[in-house]
Ligand SMILES: [Zn+2]
């Protein structure tokens with residue numbers, strides 16, 4: 001069994017948090033880490049007790065949904081609420097932070113931003129990160145599988161492909177099935 005890296009583990013946490021998002025426009029997750037420990041997490045959603053975009057629709061002004069607090073802000077504010085220092089911490093985000101979040105990340109003393117995908121990366125945000133000495137690292141998001149019957153499924157599909165091969169199915173067709181199988185079951 002392959003052991004997942006710290007980067008994959010923390011990024012997976014952010015992807016999991018993104019599933020809690022209540023905004024229909026974009027689902028973002030953020031995890032703040034210090035000394036390889038998760039100290040806070042957030043997703044983009046309404047303030048506690050507020051209406052949710054998924055129920056009432058987004059509140060859009062100038063093409064932005066203003067109802068939600070961004071994932072990074074929520075994670076930083078969780079630290080503020082419970083008195084947890086963010087100085088020299090790292091943050092894992094599913095999307096490159098917006099300009100406002102870039103500033104908040106710098107001001108919170110966070111030193112490294114790991115992000116899974118580019119998202120309208122603001123040039124001024126990038127300049128501010130450079131000036132503040134904040135590193136940005138793109139982390140390839142690998143799919144973390146929790147499929148307990150993966151091996152059984154793989155063996156079943158392989159037996160079906162063998163059967164097709166024995167029954168004289170066209171070689172190219174069998175090859176393409178095998179490629180699809182490899183793609184689906186790669187780690
Ligand atoms: Zn929204």
Ligand SMILES: [Zn+2]
Nearest residue numbers: 070097098101
């Ligand atoms: Zn933001």
